[in-house]
Amino acid sequence: MPQAAREDTALETARTPVEYEQPLSERMRTFLRLEFLYQQTLYHCETESDWGTRAAISSLLEITSILTRGDVRSEVMKELERQLATLEGYRSQPGVDMGRLRTLLGNLEQARGEVSHTGPHFLQSLKECEFLSSIKHRSAIPGGTCEFDLPDYSHWLRQPWERRMENLESWLKVIRPVCDAVLELMWLIRESAIPQERTATGGMYQDTIAKDNPCRLLRVSLPPGSPLFPEISGSPHRFTVRFMEWSDIDSRAVQTGGDVTFRLSIC
DSSP states (O other): OOHHHHHHHHHHHHHSOEEEEEEOSHHHHHHHHHHHHHHHHHHHHTOOSHHHHHHHHHHHHHHHHHHHHTTHHHHHHHHHHHHHHHHHTTTTSTTOOHHHHHHHHHHHHHHHHHHHHHOTTTTHHHHTOHHHHHHHHHHTSTTTTSTTTOHHHHHHHTSOHHHHHHHHHHHHHHHHHHHHHHHHHHHHHHHTSOOEEEEEBTTEEEEEOOTTSOOOEEEEEEOTTOSEEEEEEEOSSEEEEEEEEOOOTTSOOEEOSSOEEEEEEEO
16 A cells, blocks of 8 residues: 555544444344454455465354354344335435435345345355365364365465455355345444434443334444543443543553543444
8 A cells, every 4th residue: 555545544544433332132243243254354355465365264264153153144134124114114204315215225125135035045055165164173273274284275375366366256255145234234223323422420321222212232432542442231221331441451441530521322
């Protein structure tokens, strides 16, 4: 990356508020983990080194593990249906940007169609891939994917980046409909709430959530460069935010004693 581009990126990061999120349902926990791992996979796929490819494979295998532990595909379909029903309710409301609404509905309908098309056994090809299975098996052992453990893996990693990407793309194609749908859903969920300014007295903030306002995700925003970070705990009905002071890795963070102004989104 050119020096000017790096400086622009650093400047933009310095101006961007710091966001912290806390899921309040098992579905949101799963979606956030998938979003994190999928973005990590895509990032490392762009790195041509064998270390980047190793990291991409590691993230891909973690995604597969999450998708095979439960019926995540069904959870994604349910959330897509819920969001579609919510947005459809805006058609009859005055002042709605109908062009944007149609775009959002179109994106969700397309995602629903693609996820539905995958079928309930969409992971079968990944499960039956002996190459990935051997890597997954050895990954459970610290350093288990060394060259002497998996010589075929090491040989594949030495192939041209284009060939490795061809294989990676074939594996990503299997999970992409579900993972892309999760990205779309998480964006909508985050955009569903308007951030409100709040004050944590003595570093602590507690609040309740109305029963008729189901909450799945809390978002706390702090100014860039803030020396504090939040510890968030709660349930769909009540939550607590404690703001902690961090000094270094050898000292335990402690709750700040001062009042903290922050922005809160209840999604």
